[in-house]
Amino acid sequence: QVQLVESGGGLVQAGASLRLSCVASGLTFSANTMAWLRQAPGKGREFVAASSWSGETHHADSVKGRFTISRDNTKNTVYLQMNSLKSQDTAVYYCAAKMTPRMSSDLREYEYWGQGTQVTVSS
Helix, strand or coil, rough: CCEEECCCCCECCCCCCEEEEEEEECCCHCEEEEEEEEEECCCEEEEEEEEECCCCCEECCCCCCEEEEEEEEEEEEEEEEEECCCHCEEEEEEEECCCCCCCCHHHHCCCEEEEEEEEECCC
C-alpha cells in the first residue's frame, strides 16, 4: 500500500521560507517521479514541481527561482524548499507519485497523492 505523508506546512509572513517534506512508503521510491502540487482556495489543483528518479527537476513558471524540489532516495523523502513566499502561494500542498519514470506536469499522470499540508502566507 502506497502512502505519502507530507509535513512542514504552517502560517508565515510574506517573504519568509518554509521547507515541506514528504515521506513515501510502499513503492520503489528511487524509481518513481515525485511531485509537489497545490490547490489554492476556490481554485483547481496545479503543478508546482517534479523530480525524476535521476534527479532531473522541473518547476512551474510561477515558482521558478523561489521554490526548489529535491529528493533523498536513501530516506524515501522528497522536499520542497520555498523561499520568498507570497500571499498567492497560500494553498494546500500535496505530494504525489508517478509510477513511470517520465517526468510530467500533467496531474492526471500521478497515481498516488498524500493528504496535503496547509501553507498560509500572510501579507
